[in-house]
Amino acid sequence: MARLQSTQQLRQLKERIVAEKPADRRAIAVCAGTGCKAFGSFELVEAFRAELEKQGLDKEVELRPTGCHGFCERGPLVLLFPEGRLYQRVKTDDVPEIVEKTIKGGEVIERLLYEEPGTGKKFEKEEDIPFYKHQHRLVLRSNGLINPSSIEDYIAIGGYEALGRAFEMGPDAVLGEVKGANLRGRGGGGFPAGTKWELCKKQPGDLKYIICNADEGDPGAFMDRSIVEGNPHAVIEGMVIGAFTMGAREGYVYIRQEYPLALERLNKALDEARQRGLLGEDILGSGFGFDIKVNRGGGAFVCGEESALIRSIEGRRGVPRRRPPYPAQKGLWGKPTNINNVETWATVPLIVAKGAKWFTGIGTEKSKGTKIFSLVGKVNNTGLVEIPMGMSLREIVYDIGGGIPGGKKFKAVQTGGPSGGCLPASKLDLSVDFDTLIAEGAMMGSGGMIVMDESTCMVDLAKYFVQFLRSESCGNCTSCRDGLDWMHSLLQQVCAGEGTMELLDQIEQIAETVRVSSLCALGSTAANPVLSTIKHFRDEYEAHVEQGRCPAKVCKSLITYTIDADKCTGCLVCAKRCPESTIEGEKKKPHRIIQDGCIKCGVCLDVCKFDAVHVE
Amino acid sequence: MAAQPTIDTQRLDAVLGAFEPGDGSALIEALHDVQSEFKYLPEEALDRLADRLGVSKSRVYGVASFYEGFHLEPRGEHICTVCMGTACHVRGAPRLLEHLEREIGIASGQTSEDLTFTLEEVACVGACALGPLVIIDGKYHGNTTTSHLTKVVGKLKKD
Numbered sequence: 195m196a197r198l199q200s201t202q203q204l205r206q207l208k209e210r211i212v213a214e215k216p217a218d219r220r221a222i223a224v225c226a227g228t229g230c231k232a233f234g235s236f237e238l239v240e241a242f243r244a245e246l247e248k249q250g251l252d253k254e255v256e257l258r259p260t261g262c263h264g265f266c267e268r269g270p271l272v273l274l275f276p277e278g279r280l281y282q283r284v285k286t287d288d289v290p291e292i293v294e295k296t297i298k299g300g301e302v303i304e305r306l307l308y309e310e311p312g313t314g315k316k317f318e319k320e321e322d323i324p325f326y327k328h329q330h331r332l333v334l335r336s337n338g339l340i341n342p343s344s345i346e347d348y349i350a351i352g353g354y355e356a357l358g359r360a361f362e363m364g365p366d367a368v369l370g371e372v373k374g375a376n377l378r379g380r381g382g383g384g385f386p387a388g389t390k391w392e393l394c395k396k397q398p399g400d401l402k403y404i405i406c407n408a409d410e411g412d413p414g415a416f417m418d419r420s421i422v423e424g425n426p427h428a429v430i431e432g433m434v435i436g437a438f439t440m441g442a443r444e445g446y447v448y449i450r451q452e453y454p455l456a457l458e459r460l461n462k463a464l465d466e467a468r469q470r471g472l473l474g475e476d477i478l479g480s481g482f483g484f485d486i487k488v489n490r491g492g493g494a495f496v497c498g499e500e501s502a503l504i505r506s507i508e509g510r511r512g513v514p515r516r517r518p519p520y521p522a523q524k525g526l527w528g529k530p531t532n533i534n535n536v537e538t539w540a541t542v543p544l545i546v547a548k549g550a551k552w553f554t555g556i557g558t559e560k561s562k563g564t565k566i567f568s569l570v571g572k573v574n575n576t577g578l579v580e581i582p583m584g585m586s587l588r589e590i591v592y593d594i595g596g597g598i599p600g601g602k603k604f605k606a607v608q609t610g611g612p613s614g615g616c617l618p619a620s621k622l623d624l625s626v627d628f629d630t631l632i633a634e635g636a637m638m639g640s641g642g643m644i645v646m647d648e649s650t651c652m653v654d655l656a657k658y659f660v661q662f663l664r665s666e667s668c669g670n671c672t673s674c675r676d677g678l679d680w681m682h683s684l685l686q687q688v689c690a691g692e693g694t695m696e697l698l699d700q701i702e703q704i705a706e707t708v709r710v711s712s713l714c715a716l717g718s719t720a721a722n723p724v725l726s727t728i729k730h731f732r733d734e735y736e737a738h739v740e741q742g743r744c745p746a747k748v749c750k751s752l753i754t755y756t757i758d759a760d761k762c763t764g765c766l767v768c769a770k771r772c773p774e775s776t777i778e779g780e781k782k783k784p785h786r787i788i789q790d791g792c793i794k795c796g797v798c799l800d801v802c803k804f805d806a807v808h809v810e
Numbered sequence: 811m812a813a814q815p816t817i818d819t820q821r822l823d824a825v826l827g828a829f830e831p832g833d834g835s836a837l838i839e840a841l842h843d844v845q846s847e848f849k850y851l852p853e854e855a856l857d858r859l860a861d862r863l864g865v866s867k868s869r870v871y872g873v874a875s876f877y878e879g880f881h882l883e884p885r886g887e888h889i890c891t892v893c894m895g896t897a898c899h900v901r902g903a904p905r906l907l908e909h910l911e912r913e914i915g916i917a918s919g920q921t922s923e924d925l926t927f928t929l930e931e932v933a934c935v936g937a938c939a940l941g942p943l944v945i946i947d948g949k950y951h952g953n954t955t956t957s958h959l960t961k962v963v964g965k966l967k968k969d
Binding site: 506507 | 836839842869876880895896897902937938940943950
């Protein structure tokens with residue numbers, strides 16, 4: 195792999211690749227993201243490889259393992275080019291038929307098409323499926339198109355051209371574009387990236403650092419994982435542009451060790467970028483030199499906070515420190531440092547390539563561009579979605595997400611991870627942008643969007659978040675360390691149906707104390723899930739405390755399992771599987787649960803095929 | 811705490827040899843590499859690591875115990891990790907964890923005495939669309955059920 199010495203050589207390479215692989219070439223793109231991998235997509239790639247070779251089509255048809263296409267619910271996904279046809283839930287057994295009928299014969303296999311739940315309508319092309327149709331995919335667009343382990347694929351779609359353009363523009367003009375685009379940090383805070391860059395840029399001294407925060411810690415979020423897995427070069431290109439603008443010579447990617455596939459693809463991409471002269475000394479003959487190191491996180495949520503992350507890169511415990519001075523003034527090793535998250539860095543090349551004006555044409559007045567969300571939980575089409583800022587929650591949950599499965603009722607959507615909040619059905623028409631969500635006691639966060647239906651208990655959910663934060667608190671501030679512990683024990687009492695309504699006042703008081711007296715965002719926002727659920731779902735808290743009832747039938751102390759004698763066929767399966775042997779009854783006669791010994795594990799409910807086990 | 815088995819110092823030297831002597835900033839990366847080699851962080855390895863990187867033993871222990879991803883005790887042959895992310899939680903992850911506790915006979919966070927199983931929780935692995943999710947020996951079991959887990963664990967017990 196030869197080093198590229200100039201932007202002209204980059205252009206020539208692109209032309210050569212495109213000539214060899216024209217856009218109308220036959221190609222099979224198999225999603226090889228973590229989700230589809232779990233459904234067996236790696237085996238699928240091998241099966242296609244073998245079948246194409248067997249049929250003598252391996253030269254003619256390109257087989258391309260790609261990053262996440264987003265529609266994880268329907269994995270493994272196979273996208274067929276040039277038609278853009280999508281086959282879903284494909285198995286290795288389907289491979290010979292796909293090659294024979296579709297690749298060779300141009301025939302559509304109906305059974306593998308996406309079928310809309312409810313209407314039964316089938317869709318042939320990816321772009322027509324409602325899940326994709328309502329999205330605006332800028333950052334995620336390339337995920338289905340390129341092999342993330344091939345720098346040629348990235349160059350073929352215009353990769354690293356923005357970097358070339360940045361070298362021509364010069365640092366001041368690039369900063370102007372990023373500021374003009376009003377790119378706000380996608381990691382949660384929504385702070386303008388341009389302002390941060392400017393502060394770092396104007397610091398004196400030659401030694402500066404830039405960092406990519408890939409420590410995606412919010413539970414229920416996987417946007418950054420999918421970008422790094424699917425399009426690592428976009429992140430690298432964004433970082434090189436940032437480094438050039440701010441005058442940094444060294445960069446770091448701080449990535450979760452729980453993301454092995456992302457780590458592997460990132461390292462491969464860095465190697466290829468170095469071989470091509472897109473990292474290292476004299477990048478594209480510009481005279482500018484920059485390289486990136488990778489640091490694996492240790493599994494601490496608090497390291498998503500920038501000052502904690504910096505300490506972790508320095509090889510220390512990830513304990514946040516007081517700011518200012520901000521990292522832009524005094525960061526890694528005491529030097530000016532700029533930190534942005536994966537999605538922010540991946541958006542930078544688009545802005546530099548297409549201009550601030552183009553970017554500000556998308557989104558709302560104060561929130562520009564698109565945002566990626568992981569739409570998960572109790573929703574039909576779970577997966578990764580990218581929408582223009584300002585779309586309503588209703589459009590996301592119903593038009594893209596396809597609504598709630600099993601005919602159940604929508605209850606709430608949780609955004610912003612453990613720092614965010616829950617929004618009830620009455621807020622479904624809210625515009626999804628940074629400021630509206632904060633005004634409603636939730637937040638954009640990094641993009642987790644968890645949908646909940648009537649079977650989710652909001653008190654249990656609040657307890658879940660407090661438990662999470664309690665175990666992730668670094669322990670530095672007493673208010674966060676002990677306050678969360680205290681809140682957790684009070685919420686346990688509520689879930690057990692104990693105490694009085696005064697408990698709620700007490701919880702709110704502690705929440706307020708934790709909010710005002712904790713040093714970092716982990717503590718200062720820790721109360722959000724509790725406060726927002728008390729605000730919007732007070733009736734559920736009241737049902738627990740005053741009536742000893744869990745309306746969602748989740749809290750164990752407040753529910754009982756019973757067997758409906760009319761529906762029970764006496765098959766004995768539940769009795770055999772009950773871990774406590776507390777189900778009695780004879781064969782072909784209705785069974786009964788002995789309440790005294792029941793631990794409410796729910797196994798009987800899982801195994802009953804006759805819908806005879808009820809929860810009250 | 812059971813006595814830790816002695817470790818193969820040659821393997822340890824090979825791992826530590828990749829790091830510059832006195833480079834304390836490499837501490838977390840070095841801990842990751844030692845752990846990949848031995849599946850946990852043996853006490854003896856931590857002592858040697860402290861010497862190599864020129865940092866105090868207390869700092870090594872402080873860092874190793876701060877991060878969830880590091881294990882100071884030997885781990886089981888089979889590792890069952892239950893994802894406790896929000897998406898998995900609302901789809902029933904706590905019940906799966908309790909189910910595995912009963913099936914394997916150990917509490918979450920523990921390793922069985924015969925070192926066959928380790929049962930643990932992870933905050934989120936970002937495979938949220940597959941929730942509830944359990945990872946067993948590196949294999950992702952998505953949209954999983956108690957019945958499926960009983961089968962998988964039962965098979966591992968027999969092997």
